[in-house]
Amino acid sequence: MSEDRKSPEELAALFEQQCRAMRLPALSASELLDLMDYYSRQGRDFESEVCRHMAERIDPDNDEVLLTRAHYYADDGDWASALALRKRLAIGGYEDRLFQVEYIIRTGAPDQALQRVMSALPSVQSLPDYDFLYDAAILLRDYGYPAHALRLIGHVPPSYIDYAAVCDLRAECAMLTADYDAATAILNAAIDQSPFDGNLWTRMASTAYRQGKYTEAQEAAEYALATGKNDEAARLKCLADIALCADDEAMMDLLKAADSMQDAGICLSCGHRLYQAGRYTLAEMAYRQAAVYSPRDGSVRGEAIGWLALSLVHNGACDSALVQLASLRAMGYDNWSNAQEMAEILFAQGYEKYAVRALLEGRREKVLSDARYFMLIRQLGANGCYEAARPLWQDILAQPLNCPQDLQAYVDQARARLA
Numbered sequence: 001m002s003e004d005r006k007s008p009e010e011l012a013a014l015f016e017q018q019c020r021a022m023r024l025p026a027l028s029a030s031e032l033l034d035l036m037d038y039y040s041r042q043g044r045d046f047e048s049e050v051c052r053h054m055a056e057r058i059d060p061d062n063d064e065v066l067l068t069r070a071h072y073y074a075d076d077g078d079w080a081s082a083l084a085l086r087k088r089l090a091i092g093g094y095e096d097r098l099f100q101v102e103y104i105i106r107t108g109a110p111d112q113a114l115q116r117v118m119s120a121l122p123s124v125q126s127l128p129d130y131d132f133l134y135d136a137a138i139l140l141r142d143y144g145y146p147a148h149a150l151r152l153i154g155h156v157p158p159s160y161i162d163y164a165a166v167c168d169l170r171a172e173c174a175m176l177t178a179d180y181d182a183a184t185a186i187l188n189a190a191i192d193q194s195p196f197d198g199n200l201w202t203r204m205a206s207t208a209y210r211q212g213k214y215t216e217a218q219e220a221a222e223y224a225l226a227t228g229k230n231d232e233a234a235r236l237k238c239l240a241d242i243a244l245c246a247d248d249e250a251m252m253d254l255l256k257a258a259d260s261m262q263d264a265g266i267c268l269s270c271g272h273r274l275y276q277a278g279r280y281t282l283a284e285m286a287y288r289q290a291a292v293y294s295p296r297d298g299s300v301r302g303e304a305i306g307w308l309a310l311s312l313v314h315n316g317a318c319d320s321a322l323v324q325l326a327s328l329r330a331m332g333y334d335n336w337s338n339a340q341e342m343a344e345i346l347f348a349q350g351y352e353k354y355a356v357r358a359l360l361e362g363r364r365e366k367v368l369s370d371a372r373y374f375m376l377i378r379q380l381g382a383n384g385c386y387e388a389a390r391p392l393w394q395d396i397l398a399q400p401l402n403c404p405q406d407l408q409a410y411v412d413q414a415r416a417r418l419a
Contacts, residue, residue: 024058029064036052043231067095070082073085079106086099094120094132097120101117105139114152117133133153137149154170168203170186171187175210183207205218206236238254238263239265243273251273258289259289264289267286268303271286271307288308305331309325312324322354329364338362339358340375342355347383347385359392360392374404381413394418
């Protein structure tokens with residue numbers, strides 16, 4: 001470190017000193033938290049976080065500020081801190097009940113959460129009660145209980161100030177329960193009342209896409225985009241375009257569009273279409289792009305790397321494919337199904353030794369269930385792979401398996417051959 005270069009500790013002290021001296025916007029803590037929510041809805045996470053920190057600096061003991069911090073603790077799974085902070089707050093009413101409801105939902109008790117919500121409502125309800133129902137329904141949806149969310153949101157009347165958002169949530173929850181007819185009916189009725197609501201058209205596109213109605217998804221997404229800028233609608237249109245595309249050149253244009261959007265999911269969809277069409281070189285390119293744009297520790301990256309490995313096998317890059325297969329395990333993914341599929345391709349190509357290496361990698365550091373041993377026996381036996389797979393067979397023969405009769409024949413043959 002050069003003599004005039006400050007240490008991290010010195011930089012931190014200078015930074016904190018200047019932050020304390022910095023003039024903050026002339027906004028109250030409540031206004032900053034409103035702005036935090038606004039930026040969050042727009043996907044502007046940095047600006048949202050800045051507003052939260054500013055609110056904490058301006059009024060650190062403000063009940064809204066403390067409640068927001070409690071929610072952040074809860075989102076990080078630190079419920080001890082969240083509950084301790086909540087006890088300090090002088091809040092009541094629906095804010096406090098909503099916090100309790102979220103805790104109950106997190107414990108996996110959606111029925112109990114429903115009871116808690118409904119028991120809190122007066123016999124004659126008004127706008128704050130409907131806000132509470134709507135917020136509680138969103139929590140149920142977010143934690144994977146869309147059917148329970150539907151039961152709550154059904155109590156919000158059409159007179160609610162933002163009934164289009166209620167319809168959007170109802171349709172989403174119906175879609176998540178695979179009741180596509182109900183979702184479509186809800187959306188059609190809502191669009192009749194609010195034909196220029198881009199969110200409703202986007203939900204319609206999503207519902208159609210999930211059903212494999214790609215032309216309808218394309219059209220609905222176009223309507224959504226006609227109402228204004230809408231990233232999700234643009235994404236759905238691109239996905240529908242990919243599903244309907246039957247031309248390599250057009251697919252490359254869509255892949256370029258996905259690249260410009262930096263959307264891992266769209267790149268994956270491009271890769272899947274190309275892979276299914278046997279265009280493995282182009283599929284490899286798409287899966288590499290998906291890996292670039294996915295979070296380092298996200299499930300999308302694992303999926304992209306798994307498919308990249310299979311594409312590499314088809315493209316004759318077996319050693320590189322095995323490197324990708326091993327990387328899945330190193331990242332914490334269960335690579336067993338990837339290993340089996342890779343091995344099947346390699347057996348079909350006549351690369352027995354590579355197939356065994358793939359299966360050995362899939363077997364590494366795992367305790368296999370009987371069902372997986374049965375799959376392994378069937379795969380090795382059906383491909384007549386015995387001597388090359390000696391370590392795998394030795395592992396199989398050491399297990400107290402009660403094999404079905406057709407698989408026992410393979411096991412007996414392996415025992416005889418490897419004796």
